[in-house]
Amino acid sequence: MDKKLVRKIIHWGLLVIIIIFIITGLGIARYRIIESITLGLLIKPISFQVHTYLIFPLIIFLYLHILLTWKKKKKR
Amino acid sequence: MTNFSEEIFELDTVELSEYQGEQLSSIYDFRENSIRGPQYVSREKYRLRVTGLVNNTYNLTYDEIINSFHSSKKIITLFCVEGWEVKILWEGVMVRDLIELAEPLPEATTIIFYAYDGYSTSFPLECITDNNIIMAYKMNNVTIPPERGFPFQLVAESKWGYKWIKWITSIELSDNTDYKGYWESRGYSNNADLDKGFFEE
Incomplete structure (x- = not known):
């Protein structure tokens, strides 16, 4: 698989995971607001x-994100 | 010596922070996560209704409950599924005593609690009668405030926090073992045992 593509998947995947993580976190701590915003979904x-x-995918993606970014910096 | 005053002043009760050597959490350490926010129940207008599969359906006022039944005190920790916990000295009446007064029918297997805000939860009847479960009216020596469940909160020892129903308004004896309360009907375990996960498997 193309390295650039892998990097893109990791970086964008991490962003998506973080956004969902934040929303679901609010869905626990501020569930009344989130339930009404999402119309009960x-x-x-x-x-x-x-x-x-x-939690586990977040840790994995974060690790890979840091690893790929660090490696890229090292190459330069 | 001169008596400056003959009057007796009743001081407000002070929240305990320690009881018999055990440190207690504060009543303000709870996180507010009720389904419709804090409820404000009138002490004068309040009636606890006990109904369902019983010989004796009855209503009791708040003062009747406090004054007619033996009270018990116990330090019990509430564990919330959100990850926080509070250790509180609970004082209240045994639910068993309330049930006995109602004279449950033999077919009654389940006890369902209803709250002022529409919340509900249920237990197998023997879980309540065999385990000295109390319906608390005081926490840390102060009357339960409205934000924390006045007039009564169930102290469902060994169960996850969503079983600790607040603002109790009625108790129903039922034969419906499949009854699911508010969170239980949304996927939480009906058993809610602390030593198990809180999602329905």
Whole structure:
């Protein structure tokens, strides 16, 4: 796989994960607001489960993101 | 010696921070996460209704409950699924005593609690009667404030926090073992045991 493509996937993937992580985190701590904004689609239990399942991918993507960025800096 | 005053002043109760050597959390350490925000129930107008599969359906006022039943005190920690916990000295009446007064029918297997804001939760009847579960009216020696569940909060020891229903207005004895309360019908475990996960498997 093209290295540039891999980097893009990692960087954008991390951004998406972080955004979902924040939203689901708010869906736990401020669930009344999030439930009304999402018209009842993102309820607290769902936020909780998604938030929990995202922890491991977040760590992996963050690690890869740092690794790829650090390697790129080193090459320069 | 001169008596400066013959009057007896009743001082406001002070929140305890320690009880029998155990440090307590503050009643302000709770996070407000109720489904419709704090509820303000009138002490004068309040009635606890006990109904369902019983021989004796009854209503009691707040003062009738406080004054008619033996009260118990216990330090119990509430564990919320959000990850926080509070250790509080709870004082209240045994739910078992309220149930006994109602004379449950033999087919009653489930006890359902309803709250002022529409929240509800349920337990197997023996879970309440066998485990000295109290319905608290005081926390850390002060009357439960409205924000924390006045007039009564269930102290569902060994259960996750969503079972600790606040602003209790009625108790129903039922034979519906499949009844699911507010969070339970949204995917949380109906058992809510602390030593297990809180999502329905």
